[in-house]
Amino acid sequence: MRGLKFAALIGGLTGLLCLLALGGCEPRDATRAATAAAPVRTTVTALVWAPDWPEEMLKIAAEFDQANPDVHVNVQFMIGNSVEENIKPRVAAGTLPDLISVNPNAYAAELADQGILADVRGTTAWSQMLEPLKGDWTSRRGKGFGISGGVATTMIYYNRAMFARAGIKTLPTNFDEFLDVCARLKRAGMIPIMWNGGFPNMLGNGPFASGFANNVVAREPDWKQKMADGTLNLNTPEVADIFARIALIPERGYVQPAFMTTGYDEGMRLFKDGQAAMAFQGSWAAGMMMRGNRFEAGVFVPPWNAPGQTVVPVLGSETGFAVCETPRKAAAMRFLEFIAGRGFPILQRKRHNISPFENGAGTAVSDREIVAYTQTLSRYPVTASPYYSSLPSNTIELVHNLMHDVLLKKITPREAAKRLDESVKTEAKMHYK
Incomplete structure (x- = not known):
C-alpha cells in the first residue's frame, strides 16, 4: 500500500511539475517571439x-x-x-x-x-x-x-529705405566710400551698421574675413600654402589694418549702443526692426535677413578694398x-x-x-537676390575662403580674443597682428609635414 501511495504521490507531483512547466513555458515563448518581432533600435x-x-x-x-x-x-x-x-x-x-x-x-x-x-x-x-x-x-x-x-559667402545687408532717407543713391565700392556712407547715415540720425561684439564668430565672418581677403589674399596668391608651411608673414601693417578697421567703426560711433554684448539673434533683430541700416551677415541667414521685414533689403560686397583696387569677396563652403x-x-x-x-x-x-x-535646386528655396549675388562672386578673378576654413583651429579661437581685446583697447592692432602671426607659425610647426 505504502508503495502504491508513494507511486501515486510521485506521479501526481510529476504531473503537477509538467503542468507548471507547460504553464511557465508559454509566456516565455511569447516573450521570445515578441522580442524577435520588435526591431532593434x-x-x-x-x-x-x-x-x-x-x-x-x-x-x-x-x-x-x-x-x-x-x-x-x-x-x-x-x-x-x-x-x-x-x-x-x-x-x-x-x-x-x-x-x-x-x-x-x-x-x-x-x-x-x-x-x-x-x-x-x-x-x-x-x-x-x-x-x-x-x-x-x-x-x-x-x-x-x-x-x-x-555655399557660403558673407555680405553686407542694407535697408534700402534708410539709404534713401540719407540720400545715398550709390553703393560704396571701397572702404573710403563705405566710411562716407556710414557718416551720412549717422548725420541722418540712424545707426549705420550693427556690430556683433557679443558673438565674435560674426566679427570673424564679417570684418575680419573681408579684411583678410583684401589685405592678405589679394597680395599673396600662395597664401594658403604659405600659411600651412609657416612662411606667410602676418606681422605686417596690412594685417594690423584688419584689426584697426574693426575698431574704427565703433570709434566713430557708427554702431549700436552696447555693441560689445550684442549676440547673434539680437543683432539680426536690430537690422530687421530697422534700428541699424546695415549688418554683416552670411548667405546662410538670407531667409531671416531678406524676408519678413517692413522694408526692402538689399546686399552688396563688403568694400574692404582700398580705392583703385579690385575688391576680393569671401566665397566657399x-x-x-x-x-x-x-x-x-x-x-x-x-x-x-x-x-x-x-x-x-x-x-x-x-x-x-x-x-x-x-x-535638388528645384525643391530648395533660395532667395533670388542671394543666388544672383553668389553667381556674380563666382566670376571674380580672386576670392577668399571663409575665415573658419582659412585659419588653423587654435588660431580661430585666438582671433576671437584678439578682436575683443582690440575693441576694448587692451592691445593695439599691431600687437594683434604680431600675435596672429605667432599663432599661425606655431600651428604650422606642429602640423605641417
Missing part, C-alpha cells in the same frame, strides 16, 4: 551647429526617425563661439558623437586622416555635391571628410556635417544622406541659402 547622437535653425534640425531628425524605425536620432546643439571649441574636448576625451557639424578646414581634415572622421566619398550626398566644393572637404590623404551645408568612426557609423551615414536629401528643403524653408548640391 540604434540611437545615433548628432552634435550640430545650428544657431539660427534649431527647430528645423529637430524636425529633420523627427522625420528621419519616422522613416527609419530602426534608428533614433538624439540631437544635441553646439554652444559658444565656434564649432572647433565644441569638438576639441570631445576628441581629447574620446567621446565624439556619431555625427557632428564641422568646418572645411585643416583641423577637420586631420581628424579624417587620423581615422576619427569617416570617409563619406561613397555617399550619394558626396556625389551630388558641387565639384568646386569637394576640394574644401578633401583631406591630404584624399579622404572626403564631410558634406557642405551650403559653409559649415557642414561629418560622420565619426563609431560603432553606429552605418546608421549615422544614413542620417547624413537624409540631411542632404529629404532634410535639406526643411532647413532651406527658413534659411534660403545656396544649395551645395547639383540636384
